[in-house]
Amino acid sequence: MTALAGRTALVTGGSRGIGRGVCERLAADGALVAVHYGSDDVAAGQVVAAIEAAGGQAFAIRAELGVDGDADTVIRRLEEGLRAYGGTGRLDILVNNAALADSGGGIGNETPEGFDRIFAVNVRAPYFLIQKALPLMGDGGRIINIGSGVTRIALPGELAYAMTKGAMEILTRNLANEVGSRGITINTVAPGPTRTDRTAHFMDLPEVGAMVAAGQAIERLGTPQDIADVVHFLAGDAGRWITANVIDATGGSYLG
Numbered sequence: 471m472t473a474l475a476g477r478t479a480l481v482t483g484g485s486r487g488i489g490r491g492v493c494e495r496l497a498a499d500g501a502l503v504a505v506h507y508g509s510d511d512v513a514a515g516q517v518v519a520a521i522e523a524a525g526g527q528a529f530a531i532r533a534e535l536g537v538d539g540d541a542d543t544v545i546r547r548l549e550e551g552l553r554a555y556g557g558t559g560r561l562d563i564l565v566n567n568a569a570l571a572d573s574g575g576g577i578g579n580e581t582p583e584g585f586d587r588i589f590a591v592n593v594r595a596p597y598f599l600i601q602k603a604l605p606l607m608g609d610g611g612r613i614i615n616i617g618s619g620v621t622r623i624a625l626p627g628e629l630a631y632a633m634t635k636g637a638m639e640i641l642t643r644n645l646a647n648e649v650g651s652r653g654i655t656i657n658t659v660a661p662g663p664t665r666t667d668r669t670a671h672f673m674d675l676p677e678v679g680a681m682v683a684a685g686q687a688i689e690r691l692g693t694p695q696d697i698a699d700v701v702h703f704l705a706g707d708a709g710r711w712i713t714a715n716v717i718d719a720t721g722g723s724y725l726g
């Protein structure tokens with residue numbers, strides 16, 4: 471039997487990049503995966519099709535995050551999808567992955583509107599998604615937030631983005647105490663530079679790739695699979711005793 475057989479997972483931003491890698495990994499482990507996305511129906515459909523072609527189960531949930539009612543929309547569509555597969559509506563694994571990476575260029579260029587938007591997508595949306603998902607979660611559930619190495623490394627121009635990821639680290643630590651009595655764990659996995667369809671256009675430039683790799687202990691860019699394997703570990707039974715942590719999954723970025 472596969473490790474997550476009979477379990478359910480919701481992955482926000484599951485249609486591309488790291489989120490896609492996480493969806494495919496959890497589905498390969500046997501979970502029924504809800505692939506959340508914002509607007510790209512084709513990309514989400516491709517993830518569901520790839521999972522089904524590999525023998526897994528998945529369905530897509532379209533919902534814009536960062537707008538009023540976003541968490542309610544996701545949860546409503548999640549419950550509809552789970553019931554369509556004959557489930558009870560129980561959610562075992564929530565992966566908060568979707569995020570905006572645009573920091574508006576740093577404090578010199580940021581606008582109040584841009585600042586509010588990145589906090590609405592990266593902090594407010596996962597906060598209320600967790601609030602509304604907790605009643606659906608069985609004992610022993612898993613909440614996994616995708617953070618970023620930028621909370622450890624002060625990159626120019628990434629200030630507001632780094633602040634949103636820092637807020638999620640505080641949420642991770644504080645909420646662990648509240649949900650721990652139910653055996654629910656909550657952790658943040660912090661990737662470093664990861665080659666995805668969003669980042670490939672600049673990470674594939676030889677000078678950029680070489681510069682990034684030179685700052686890595688493991689001298690290469692990360693892949694979505696590198697991150698998905700960490701999520702797989704935390705989501706499974708082997709991760710039951712790990713909570714309130716930020717797991718650095720940067721491959722050793724800028725260790726000095």
Ligand code: NDP
Pocket residue numbers: 482483484485486487488489506507508509510511513533534535536566567568569570571591616617618619660661662663664665666667668669
């Ligand atoms: P991508 O930009 O490739 O994918 C973003 C996903 O999130 C898509 O599924 C997209 O759906 C969805 N999404 C984005 N904004 C919204 C929104 N407002 N409402 C609903 N859905 C939305 O992400 P990455 O794979 O690059 O990053 C994934 C996570 O990893 C993020 O949390 C990021 O901060 C973190 N990270 C990434 C690094 C990297 O180098 N790639 C490094 C460190 C951390 P759609 O396309 O349909 O809009």
